[in-house]
Amino acid sequence: MTDPRKWIATRVRLGWALLAAGGLAAYFARWATSATPYNFRIIIVLGTLLMASGVGLLVRFSAGLKDEASARRIMANVRDERTVMIRMRAGNRAFWMSSVLVYAGLMWTSYAAKGDLPVLSQDALWDFLAAAVVVPLAVYIGSMLIDERTT
Amino acid sequence: MKNRLAQLRGANDWTQQELADRVEVSRQTIISLESGRYNPSILLAFRLAGIFKVQIEDLFLYSEENQDD
Numbered sequence: 002m003t004d005p006r007k008w009i010a011t012r013v014r015l016g017w018a019l020l021a022a023g024g025l026a027a028y029f030a031r032w033a034t035s036a037t038p039y040n041f042r043i044i045i046v047l048g049t050l051l052m053a054s055g056v057g058l059l060v061r062f063s064a065g066l067k068d069e070a071s072a073r074r075i076m077a078n079v080r081d082e083r084t085v086m087i088r089m090r091a092g093n094r095a096f097w098m099s100s101v102l103v104y105a106g107l108m109w110t111s112y113a114a115k116g117d118l119p120v121l122s123q124d125a126l127w128d129f130l131a132a133a134v135v136v137p138l139a140v141y142i143g144s145m146l147i148d149e150r151t152t
Numbered sequence: 153m154k155n156r157l158a159q160l161r162g163a164n165d166w167t168q169q170e171l172a173d174r175v176e177v178s179r180q181t182i183i184s185l186e187s188g189r190y191n192p193s194i195l196l197a198f199r200l201a202g203i204f205k206v207q208i209e210d211l212f213l214y215s216e217e218n219q220d221d
Binding site for chain 2 (some may be wrong): 080082
């Protein structure tokens, strides 16, 4: 059986690692030159996401370092079968939303290439791709919030 | 599916958190089980029955009307 305190300690270490990796990515991206063909804003966003994930892990699991009972309770909450089911259901809905958006984008691009639809500008494409990331995430979070109340 | 979880928990004088700790689930899961909103996996059902020292069918009351739950 898994030792709860070791399990918590591993997640806390992962939290610190993500925080450090995110900080490094964001820091180096700031100093990168704009002459390179990459959009370094993406790396800053990635760095920020990594840092946020790290902070999330630290906030969630640090309380479990206090004692065995706290660690066991936090581990039970994370592994809880109802929570896992809610997460899986939310992931499934987010996956379908993502598939629909990507498929719609593919169809649009195909018809635009034929001249049946207007070609997307760089800005419109960026907005669409950003939506393809954000909307499934919103569906995931919304689904979890609803299922937490109704299941 | 109806169950006697709240009744048996009360008879043992346990809080929802104490029961949750014993079967290693979240308190919210115990709340959902007691209100009948959530049906447990067979493993959790066995664990709960074991904790209360009863048979599963004495804890969870299945009827044909429940089959869509």
